[in-house]
Amino acid sequence: MSSPDLNRLHTHDLELGTTEVVQKHATRNVVPPRRVSQRRLDFEHARPRWLRECIAEATGVFMYVLPGIGAIASFTFNATNPIGSTAFGSLFSIGFAFALGIAFAIITCAPTSGGHFSPAVTIALCVWQGFPLKKVPHYIFSQLLGGFIAALVLMGIYHQQIVEMKEALLAAGEPLVANGAPASILCSFPNPNQTMGYVFLTEFFCDCFVSLIIWACLDPANPFVSPAIAPLVIGLAYGAMAWGFGANTLSMNTARDLGPRVVAAIFFGSEAFTYKNYAPIGILASIPAMLVATAFYELVMKDSLNIIETGHAVHEDGDEALVRHITRTTTVDEKH
Structure with a gap:
């Protein structure tokens, strides 16, 4: 029930019963945001742009890698316990951890850095979208650092x-570096019976699939993906590949693999880089896969005229050149 005191304190909307709410309108009083001081504006203006972008990239990779390898750790430590393995870990939970981690990373850090979180994405954006070449090394280093720190944090959390x-x-007398061994918590290792050609093809095609989804989400002319839903769609693309092919050994990101693999080498030995000669696949395969998939999208799927029509791009030679193109192509279409 409401009272004069509650009304005076503007908290009555929290105390109303269901019947009272449906019978009359309840006004919600919102506390106005704190005013922005000039000191705050000066501080934000003085921050180096490049440093903010690098920190955002490292933070995003950290946010995406830590939940994923945490889920792998939970699954690994409970694998010998039938009850524990069901309750605390599975391939499904690992895929969800990576998917949601990616979505959270994009939501949190993409407004600052653009949300690459993968060297393959940074390189593809440089090739196709004009991302500045001078920023590529900074972004890639930051992404690797984020994965490295995430692996260190996990080693501390699960130290015991x-x-x-x-x-x-x-x-x-069993190895520390193998699939299912403690090193595999941090980075991927193939199963004993897998050939590296088979592993590479699996990695390559899964990376191509995810890359196509990323490029579709970045296409401003795509009417089916809004900016608000893009983080979840990209995250679920990673999750779908993990659910479908994670048992066949996947990495899907240089930053997710190389940074944690360095930590694995520190704690479990250099075999983290030499085991079955897999490391180059886990580290590098996502880059050519991304370039092949984005080339396919750019050459086959992309419609630049639609992008111009939606106001997200302009003709490099100006509006007159655009008019000439439309006139010429429309005339050709009418003749056919």
């Missing part, structure tokens, strides 16, 4: 379990 698992494996 990792030490116990490591001691048990060493006592049993």
